[in-house]
Each structure stands twice: as structure tokens, then as C-alpha cells.
Amino acid sequence: MQIATWNVNSVRTRLEQVLDWLRSHPEVDVLCLQETKAPDDKFPIAAFNDLGYQVYIYGQKSYNGVAIVAKQQMDEIANGFGAILGDGFSANNPDLDFDDQKRVISGVSNGVRIVNLYVPNGSAPGSEKYDYKLQWLAKLNNYLKKLIEQDGGIDAAQILVCGDLNVAIADIDIYDPSDRAKHIMSTDLERETLQAAVLNLGFQDAFRKFTPDAGHFSWWDYRGGSFRRNHGWRIDYHLLSPKLYEQAIACTIDIEPRRLEKPSDHTPVVVELQLA
Structure with missing residues (x-):
């Protein structure tokens, strides 16, 4: 089974690239898909259906948005944190704000719960958006704990967390980490919060199972010839529960879409699982 993640930076702008x-x-x-930037009624569902794919969407106008495109019908589709956390997202609860931005969708395919995330960027360390990012990651921790509980514990769970995490987990994931502690997406607090929210639960980085060396990235800024110079960051991940990590047989970054005219600033990352 192969699962890909790709921040397309507008699904309508990049539609033909995604279909190709x-x-x-x-x-x-x-x-x-992340950062689809399309409300549900404007998402190009028919174009994917014509290729034989099912489409599950959770979008909003101009910003954010996540979607899952699948060959087979998926089960247990859940949009947002509230779909899993339930009563904690009541109308009178301020936590409802975390679902105002459409950033989480999950579903089950071949027994694997796929959690597709578009983590907030955070803007700048110390900003209001930075604080929101940290709180959002804490809410993600509650969400994943609930899924793990439903699956009978982390050792039994078959959960894959993927997407644009907007955090470079380690220095090796940044072309030049010399000043990373002051840079959004790589501050100590962001890393520590992501570690506590996901990795400390038992999830592991699929890409590093197969590729331990530096120089591999999934995002390059549009400015300064970053892609040509390979001045990139790896912020798009597949994080696997232990059972799935053992079944992972490959994880690769496909840089070819980044070479296209007017591409997304991200490129696809694909993991392959040999399910028992």
C-alpha cells in the first residue's frame, strides 16, 4: 500500500499537476493534500472522480483546507478535531476555534487510520499565531491519544500521521540550521511541542528509517533560487505507529513536481507499507 502527502498550495491552481x-x-x-484553499462546493471533485478516485474534503475559502484522494472507498471519515474529541468541542467551548481553520481530516483504508494534517505555520516566534500553533499541537495530542485508545493502545494501533507539519524535526532537515533556534518552524519550543504531541506517543519518522543522510527536503521557498540551490527544509512527514513502522518498506521524496512551471513550493512524499 502506498500513501502520499503533498501540500499543493491551491488544488485548483495546481489541478493539472496533481492529476498528471x-x-x-x-x-x-x-x-x-494540504493547503487546498477551496471551500467544499468549489473543490474539483469531478476531475478526480473521472480518474477513478474517491475524494474526501474539508476545506474553506482562500486558506488552509485538507483532502484525501483514494482509489478505494474509505471508512470512518472524520473532519476536524471535534469529530473525534466530541463533547470537548461543544458550542460553548472555546476549543471550537481549533476547527474554524480546516486542518485535520482522517479516514481508514485497508485497516490503516490515515491522519492528514496541515499544521499552522506560526508566523513568527512569540507572535499570537505562534501561540496558536503550540496550542493546536497540544490539541493534536489529545486527538491522537483518543485514536490510540480506540485502537487498543499504541502497540495495536495502525495509525499513519502525515502532512505538512510546519516543523523541521531535526537539524538534518534544514539546509542550514546554524540560526534555526530563532527561525519559525525550528524553534526549540515548536520542536518540543511536536515531540510531546506526536513522537512521544510512539510515532516514528518513516523517511529516516531508510534515508539517514542530509540534503533531502520537501519544501523550498519560492525566493532566492532556493530549489535550484537545494536550500530546502523537510517539513512534510509520514509518522507511523510502531506496528506500521515495522511494515514500512520504503519512503521517498519525489522532487520532480517542484521542477514544473508554477509549482507548489512543496513536493510529494510517498511511503510504502507491506501490510500483514
Whole structure:
């Protein structure tokens, strides 16, 4: 089973690129998209249906938005934190704000719970948006704990967390980490909060299982010839529960879409699982 994640930076702007990529990668069973920037009634569902894919969407106008494109019908689709956390997201609860931005969608395919995330960027360390990012990650921790509980514990769980995490987990994931502690997406507090929210629960980085060396990135700024110079960051991940981590047989970054004219600033990351 192959699962891909890709921040497309507007699904309507990049539609033909995404469709062409699916045509050239028929082995991909599930494609998780982030930053779709389309309300549900404007998402180009028919274009994916015409290729034989099911589409599950959770979007909003101009900003954010996540979607899952799958060859087979998925089960247990859950949009937002509230779909899993339930009563904690009542109308009178301020936590409802975390679902005002459409950033979380999950569903089950072949027994694997796929959690597709678009983590807030955070703008700048110490800003209001930075604080929101940290609180959002804390809420993600509650969400994942609930899923793990439903699956009978972390050792039994088959959960894959993927998407644009807007955090470089380690220095090796940044082309030049010399001043990373002052840079959004790599401050100590962001890393520590992501570690506590996800990795400390038992999830592991699939890409580093197969590629321990530096120089591999999934996002390059549009400015300054970053892609040409390979001045990138790895902020798009597949984080696997222990059972799935053992079943992972490959994880690769496909840089070819980043070479296209007017591409997304991110590129697809694909994990392959050999399910028992």
C-alpha cells in the first residue's frame, strides 16, 4: 500500500499537476493534500472522480483546507478535531476555534487510520499565531491519544500521521540550521511541542528509517533560487505507529513536481507499507 502527502498550495491552481502526478503514479493508493484553499462546493471533485478516485474534503475559502484522494472507498471519515474529541468541542467551548481553520481530516483504508494534517505555520516566534500553533499541537495530542485508545493502545494501533507539519524535526532537515533556534518552524519550543504531541506517543519518522543522510527536503521557498540551490527544509512527514513502522518498506521524496512551471513550493512524499 502506498500513501502520499503533498501540500499543493491551491488544488485548483495546481489541478493539472496533481492529476498528471496521479496518472504517472498509479501505484499510489491514497494521496493526502494540504493547503487546498477551496471551500467544499468549489473543490474539483469531478476531475478526480473521472480518474477513478474517491475524494474526501474539508476545506474553506482562500486558506488552509485538507483532502484525501483514494482509489478505494474509505471508512470512518472524520473532519476536524471535534469529530473525534466530541463533547470537548461543544458550542460553548472555546476549543471550537481549533476547527474554524480546516486542518485535520482522517479516514481508514485497508485497516490503516490515515491522519492528514496541515499544521499552522506560526508566523513568527512569540507572535499570537505562534501561540496558536503550540496550542493546536497540544490539541493534536489529545486527538491522537483518543485514536490510540480506540485502537487498543499504541502497540495495536495502525495509525499513519502525515502532512505538512510546519516543523523541521531535526537539524538534518534544514539546509542550514546554524540560526534555526530563532527561525519559525525550528524553534526549540515548536520542536518540543511536536515531540510531546506526536513522537512521544510512539510515532516514528518513516523517511529516516531508510534515508539517514542530509540534503533531502520537501519544501523550498519560492525566493532566492532556493530549489535550484537545494536550500530546502523537510517539513512534510509520514509518522507511523510502531506496528506500521515495522511494515514500512520504503519512503521517498519525489522532487520532480517542484521542477514544473508554477509549482507548489512543496513536493510529494510517498511511503510504502507491506501490510500483514
